[in-house]
Amino acid sequence: MSDKPPIDIDLQGAVLVITINRPERRNAVNRAVSQAIAEALDTLDASAELRVGIITGAGGNFCSGMDLHAFASGERPELEGRGFAGVTERQPRKPLIAAVEGFALAGGCELALACDLIVAAQSASFGLPEVQRGLVAGSGGLVRLQQRIPSGIALELALTGARFSAADGHRWGLVNRLVPAGGALGAALDLAGEIAANAPLAVTASKEIMRQAPGWPLAEVWDRQRPLADAVIGSQDALEGARAFAEKRLPVWQGR
Incomplete structure (x- = not known):
């Protein structure tokens, strides 16, 4: 049994980079990977310094899904309350970006879908081949x-198990940024930097509203949004943003 950690953690300023480190298995997820990712995402949310997370894979692939060897031995990669890879049932409050090279198949595709944004290499391949x-x-x-993506296309992909390219994903609106092979992590870091430059409370609240709003009854949308928005409007960062604009300088965010 290898002593190699299942994931690598890299702190790049306000960005937490999580790299699934099982290239010999195309970064297939076992229980150890799920537990390690869950712990890393808890660190992301708990840290005042960290503002954005990135998930990627080592060795030229994002993730090929569940480790079938571990599954055949009776191991399940899902964590109670967290799901597959420690994230599919409970996402972090802070933004999470998937940086995809190579395969993002089965659970790997589901892992990418659990992220808020996807940056993918032109050579990347997605799919749900479970059927x-x-x-x-x-x-x-x-x-x-x-x-x-469009519901009819999604249904066809789910029923056939066919793969689709990153270019198709970009055309359908799934992939935010399409980059040359080998460039996914760098482009994801650029995108994370753009997000991290903004007020952290405002970013977190914006994500929460956009993720929850589709499930809100139409008559309750404003009442449900109001406390989330008001908490940001009443923050010190809101005042700092206004002052920085008036003084023609960059704001210094405090996260409060």
């Missing part, structure tokens, strides 16, 4: 894919 293996994409793939 081809007698399984169901039950870690969010069937729920989220139809929310992120």
